[in-house]
Each structure stands twice: as C-alpha cells, then as structure tokens.
Amino acid sequence: MERFLSLRYYFIPLPDPNFQFTKLTLLIGVLLILMGFALGIYRKKYLKNSIIKKMLKIYPGRLRLYGFLVLLLLIFRVQGIPYLSMRIWWFVFLAFFLYTFLKLAFTFKKEYAKRKERERKNIIKRKYLPKKKR
Numbered sequence: 001m002e003r004f005l006s007l008r009y010y011f012i013p014l015p016d017p018n019f020q021f022t023k024l025t026l027l028i029g030v031l032l033i034l035m036g037f038a039l040g041i042y043r044k045k046y047l048k049n050s051i052i053k054k055m056l057k058i059y060p061g062r063l064r065l066y067g068f069l070v071l072l073l074l075i076f077r078v079q080g081i082p083y084l085s086m087r088i089w090w091f092v093f094l095a096f097f098l099y100t101f102l103k104l105a106f107t108f109k110k111e112y113a114k115r116k117e118r119e120r121k122n123i124i125k126r127k128y129l130p131k132k133k134r
Contacts, residue, residue: 032067
C-alpha cells in the first residue's frame with residue numbers, strides 16, 4: 001500500500017511491462033469504441049427527437065476517441081516504451097475522461113430545456129409568418 005502513496009511509483013519511466021490488467025483494459029477500450037459506433041447508429045437511424053439528436057452529436061466521437069486512447073496507452077504499456085508507458089498517463093486520461101463526461105451529463109438537462117423553449121418560441125413565430133410560394 002505504501003508504494004501507491006509515493007509519487008515515484010507513478011513517475012517510473014519504464015514500469016514493469018507484465019501488465020496484469022491487459023485483457024480487462026483491452027475489453028474496456030473495445031467497449032468504448034463499440035458504444036461510440038452504436039450510439040452514432042442509434043442517433044442517426046432511430047432517434048426521432050431533433051433536439052436530442054443534435055445534442056448527442058458529439059458523444060459517439062468522444063467515446064471512440066477515448067476508446068482509441070485506452071488502446072494506445074495499453075500498447076505503450078505492453079510494449080514497454082519509456083516515458084509513454086508511465087502510470088501517470090492513466091490518471092491524466094482518467095481525469096480528462098471523467099471531466100468530459102460529467103460536464104456533458106450535468107449540462108445535458110439544462111441545455112435540453114433551453115433548446116426546447118427556443119424551439120417552442122420558433123414554432124409560435126412561424127405560425128404567423130407567411131409561407132413561401134413555389
């Protein structure tokens with residue numbers, strides 16, 4: 001337990017390449033990529049609400065990006081590339097991942113309410129505008 005509390009443990013330039021969580025990490029990376037593709041297909045083909053459809057536009061790309069980053073960090077770790085396989089990069093990645101998705105999750109409801117209200121006002125305005133002639 002003491003080794004986890006020292007900074008030296010996280011900044012070792014070349015940690016032991018015998019990484020015991022290789023299969024689990026590979027599974028997480030592939031799942032993130034597959035979730036990105038599945039969300040993109042669901043958003044394009046099955047989602048009817050135009051507001052949510054526009055708001056979910058960035059999620060599939062972010063999921064695929066983070067999935068590829070997990071796989072890239074795993075490759076660095078397994079191959080034993082100095083300085084790129086340091087344990088600190090996993091914590092940096094995890095911090096960015098949590099920040100991105102917590103921010104998107106907490107602002108989703110507020111943003112949806114704003115866009116819904118704006119759409120309602122536009123529908124009311126369009127009701128009184130003349131239609132275009134062909």
